Amino acid sequence: MKTSVHTIIVILSVCSIVLLIAAFIFLSSIGPLEQNKTANTVVTDILSKDPKAQRDNVDTAPLAADILSYLNQYAHYPLILIGFSVVLNGISLALLRSQKHLSGIFLICAAVASFFTLIPAVLQAVSGIYLIKRSKFNVHAADQ
Secondary structure, X not given: OOOOHHHHHHHHHHHHHHXXXXXXXXXXXXXXXHHOHHHHHHHHHHHHOOHHHHHHOOOHHHHHHHHHHHHHOOOHHXXXXXXXXXXXXXXXXXXOOOOHHHHXXXXXXXXXXXXXXXXXXXXXXXXXXXXXXXOOOOHHHHHO
């Protein structure tokens, strides 16, 4: 049974979109970092192992709360990038049959936008590179 290239690209793109939506839901459900016990414990443990904090006998709990409060101000950026990546991936799927080269470029851009999610970014990058290499768009043919 022969599977077409378009089918494989669509499957990879849909898997990427599903993983990105799951990451979006997970990051949205975490809530404020200051109230997250796991994040607070991890940051407190890291700070307590710091030689300077051990030497100065610093209470790391308030410092951990300050760090998490600072990080919470920027917690919306990953959500925006994930949403942007899903939109680019959807545009790429819409253009897949008619404009392979442009679709590949959109997939590469989506991979860059979701670089911190690793698996969806790799799926998008592989699909995008494959589409760009296999597209019939040839820049040098237009020059002749």
